[in-house]
Amino acid sequence: MSAKGMNRxxxxxxxxxxxxxxxxxxxxxxxxxMGLTALDDHSGRTLLKMTRDLYPHDTLADLxxxxxxxxxDAEAAGNADTAALINDGVSKLDGAMGVKFVDLSExxxxxxxEAMESDPFFxxxxxxxxxxxxxDPLVWRxxxxxxxxxxxxxxxxxxxxxxxxxxxxxADASPxxx
Amino acid sequence: MANxxxxxxxxxxxxxxxxxxxxxxxxxxxKGIKVVLxxxxxxxxxxxxxxxxxxSFGQLSWLDKRTTSGNWRVAKDFAGLPAWICKTVGGSxxxxxxxxxxxxxxxxxxxxxxxxxxxxxxxxxxxxxxxLEPYYDKAEDKMGTTRTHGIPGLPGNNNFKVMYAGAxxxxxxxxxxxxxxxxxxxxHGRPACQQIGFCFQGCKSGAKWSTLATEIPAAEETGKLxxxxxxxxxxxxxxxxGKVSGVLYADKDGNQQLQKARVVCVAGNSIETPRLLLNxxxxxxxxxxxxxxGQVGRNYMRHMTGSVYATFDKPVNMYRGTTMAGIIxxxxxxxxxxxxxxxxEMETLSLGLPFMAAFLNPGAWGRGFAEAMEGYDHxxxxxxxxxxxxxxxxRITLHDSEKDQFGLPVPNVHFDDHANDIAxxxxxxxxxxxxxxxxxATKVYETxxxxxxxxxxxxxxxxxxxxGVCNKWGQTHDVAxxxxxxxxxxxxxxxxxxxxxxxxxxxxxxDYIAEQMGQKSI
Numbered sequence: 001m002s003a004k005g006m007n008r009x010x011x012x013x014x015x016x017x018x019x020x021x022x023x024x025x026x027x028x029x030x031x032x033x034m035g036l037t038a039l040d041d042h043s044g045r046t047l048l049k050m051t052r053d054l055y056p057h058d059t060l061a062d063l064x065x066x067x068x069x070x071x072x073d074a075e076a077a078g079n080a081d082t083a084a085l086i087n088d089g090v091s092k093l094d095g096a097m098g099v100k101f102v103d104l105s106e107x108x109x110x111x112x113x114e115a116m117e118s119d120p121f122f123x124x125x126x127x128x129x130x131x132x133x134x135x136d137p138l139v140w141r142x143x144x145x146x147x148x149x150x151x152x153x154x155x156x157x158x159x160x161x162x163x164x165x166x167x168x169x170x171a172d173a174s175p176x177x178x
Numbered sequence: 179m180a181n182x183x184x185x186x187x188x189x190x191x192x193x194x195x196x197x198x199x200x201x202x203x204x205x206x207x208x209k210g211i212k213v214v215l216x217x218x219x220x221x222x223x224x225x226x227x228x229x230x231x232x233x234s235f236g237q238l239s240w241l242d243k244r245t246t247s248g249n250w251r252v253a254k255d256f257a258g259l260p261a262w263i264c265k266t267v268g269g270s271x272x273x274x275x276x277x278x279x280x281x282x283x284x285x286x287x288x289x290x291x292x293x294x295x296x297x298x299x300x301x302x303x304x305x306x307x308x309x310l311e312p313y314y315d316k317a318e319d320k321m322g323t324t325r326t327h328g329i330p331g332l333p334g335n336n337n338f339k340v341m342y343a344g345a346x347x348x349x350x351x352x353x354x355x356x357x358x359x360x361x362x363x364x365x366h367g368r369p370a371c372q373q374i375g376f377c378f379q380g381c382k383s384g385a386k387w388s389t390l391a392t393e394i395p396a397a398e399e400t401g402k403l404x405x406x407x408x409x410x411x412x413x414x415x416x417x418x419x420g421k422v423s424g425v426l427y428a429d430k431d432g433n434q435q436l437q438k439a440r441v442v443c444v445a446g447n448s449i450e451t452p453r454l455l456l457n458x459x460x461x462x463x464x465x466x467x468x469x470x471x472g473q474v475g476r477n478y479m480r481h482m483t484g485s486v487y488a489t490f491d492k493p494v495n496m497y498r499g500t501t502m503a504g505i506i507x508x509x510x511x512x513x514x515x516x517x518x519x520x521x522x523e524m525e526t527l528s529l530g531l532p533f534m535a536a537f538l539n540p541g542a543w544g545r546g547f548a549e550a551m552e553g554y555d556h557x558x559x560x561x562x563x564x565x566x567x568x569x570x571x572x573r574i575t576l577h578d579s580e581k582d583q584f585g586l587p588v589p590n591v592h593f594d595d596h597a598n599d600i601a602x603x604x605x606x607x608x609x610x611x612x613x614x615x616x617x618x619a620t621k622v623y624e625t626x627x628x629x630x631x632x633x634x635x636x637x638x639x640x641x642x643x644x645x646g647v648c649n650k651w652g653q654t655h656d657v658a659x660x661x662x663x664x665x666x667x668x669x670x671x672x673x674x675x676x677x678x679x680x681x682x683x684x685x686x687x688x689d690y691i692a693e694q695m696g697q698k699s700i
Contacts, residue, residue: 053544054543054544055543055547055548055551056544056545056548057548057551057552110544113543126541126543130535130536130543131232131532131535131536133535134531134532134534134535134536134551135231135232135532139531140531143531143551143552143554143555144493144495144554144555145497145530145531145554145555146495146497146498147229147230147530148228148229148230148376149229149374149375149376149498150229150374150376150382150383151229153372154371154372154373154374154375154383154499155335155372155373155374155375155498155499156371156372156373158498159336159495159498160333160335160336160373160498160499161333161334161335161336161339161499162336162495163336163339163340163492163493163494163495165490165492166339166340166342166343166617167339167343168339169334169338169339169342169343169353169354172354173331173334173342173353173354173355173504174331174333174334174338174339174342174354174355174504175330175331175332175333175355175362176333177332177333177362177370177373178330178362178363178370
């Protein structure tokens with residue numbers, strides 16, 4: 001991840017926006033704020049569109065997908081093969097229907113992606129996205145995942161058994177904590 | 179800690195410090211026997227375990243190159259990662275969830291009870307449940323298993339409450355928070371569980387039993403243990419009489435060392451154990467050590483597995499508390515009327531968000547997958563684990579071209595699901611779904627197997643030398659002073675999580691080794 005990406009994350013962690021981690025989705029202009037080193041702006045915007053199509057969470061802002069694109073950019077910066085794979089892949093996305101991928105309708109973008117599923121470029125982007133997107137602690141909050149618990153004393157006093165809607169097991173099946 | 183000379187040929191060398199090797203090493207040390215314990219990984223512990231799935235995965239997992247083949251879905255989803263096991267002091271007991279169930283009587287005699295199953299190489303174990311009962315008792319006491327030795331069960335978390343409610347509505351009888359080697363009360367110097375979660379990532383409180391937390395420190399206290407970390411066994415050497423004489427290993431700096439030995443015990447888990455024997459070729463053992471039967475590497479088992487996750491209208495927060503919080507045992511019986519032999523357990527399981535994304539439906543993408551992930555905090559989950567059929571062609575072999583960092587062939591793991599495995603998984607998916615539907619699930623997901631956590635067989639016990647690799651003590655049929663000390667010994671897999679039985683066999687094997695050494699038989 002680039003230094004700029006880290007700065008953005010640090011910014012988010014300190015900002016009031018991060019509290020809910022649910023930020024209204026913003027459009028393509030935000031891509032210009034990505035700290036890309038190896039990939040050009042068009043590739044960045046194309047990957048931003050693609051990563052969102054792969055794992056579309058409408059209430060997650062582009063910012064969180066930009067973290068993924070920056071991860072891909074960082075890998076491309078360190079590996080010429082990866083850079084070539086990505087640049088060629090972007091060309092394939094643009095060439096599939098003769099209209100640039102970022103200008104395609106959602107239905108057409110999905111059709112292009114479905115036809116590319118076995119392509120190493122697709123697999124690279126999908127594999128990176130499924131790890132990087134859902135491994136972002138700011139994204140965790142969006143999904144209600146609380147992350148590390150040891151430093152807070154675990155959940156023994158913080159709701160490990162606070163569910164009430166399913167009824168209570170017998171004491172025999174589920175003894176009280178000692 | 180002891181520091182034995184490389185030329186000291188009076189030591190027992192144990193390879194691997196997990197459930198089998200770590201327990202065996204301690205048991206031998208307690209008897210005053212000198213042990214060199216070779217562990218390929220580093221030593222981590224409560225201070226540096228992390229409550230973070232991917233970081234922990236990088237810290238603890240065995241990530242050396244492996245290849246896969248066969249029709250199992252893991253070969254497609256995780257082609258380079260057939261098994262999710264650990265390379266660290268404590269082995270996969272650092273990662274395990276803690277379920278500690280005894281095998282059932284009939285599971286030791288499957289050939290007799292199940293009869294001829296086409297394509298399966300079923301075989302009765304050369305021992306019975308009665309033979310193991312006294313040792314199961316010792317293992318449960320050692321491990322502090324709940325619901326044994328007067329130890330109360332653990333409190334059920336939210337994930338368990340959902341499973342319990344559904345199971346009871348469905349009419350299941352045996353539903354509880356399991357027999358877990360996680361302290362429900364402080365015991366033997368380890369604290370009670372704080373419901374941290376992250377059981378798979380190394381227990382940061384020490385409430386969960388592991389060889390790292392108990393056996394290895396106890397062995398160190400005897401002054402008899404020489405633990406060598408980052409020591410990767412490369413080859414087992416033998417003398418002209420065909421007795422093993424030492425172990426060649428690469429130390430932490432990559433230098434090769436030869437440790438002489440009186441006895442060698444292999445406990446590298448069911449991929450590395452046969453790989454080490456197969457890599458130990460000589461003029462006298464051209465097909466690998468202890469492999470006159472041709473059985474080394476064969477009958478690899480990994481349990482029938484699968485998971486069911488379900489979403490509900492109201493929150494669950496399944497990740498809070500113990501990863502494996504409860505069990506339904508009703509389906510673990512052998513009832514061929516269900517369309518398959520053997521049985522399976524239903525055990526709650528939770529994954530954090532990062533691993534849920536990786537494992538819920540590997541390779542999936544798009545709006546349907548994203549919607550499933552949106553339901554994460556309203557989700558409950560269970561793991562389905564049952565007996566798979568041993569098959570001779572499911573096996574560990576040496577790759578013919580790929581080499582590891584030491585220049586040795588990497589292992590290939592070949593696995594085809596047996597028709598019985600498929601029928602059992604199908605039944606388990608239906609029953610798991612029914613449990614959650616009974617309590618109002620809005621959506622149910624059938625999740626395919628994760629990389630194997632239960633790796634079994636590959637050097638199995640047998641009465642007759644031609645049917646397997648070792649006898650009922652884990653002693654190889656071909657080489658009297660060479661032992662198999664991990665789950666590789668299992669003749670068949672049973673429905674239950676294997677760790678308790680691996681520990682049980684290790685305690686029993688230690689008695690046998692000490693006795694044989696005392697009699698100068700080895």
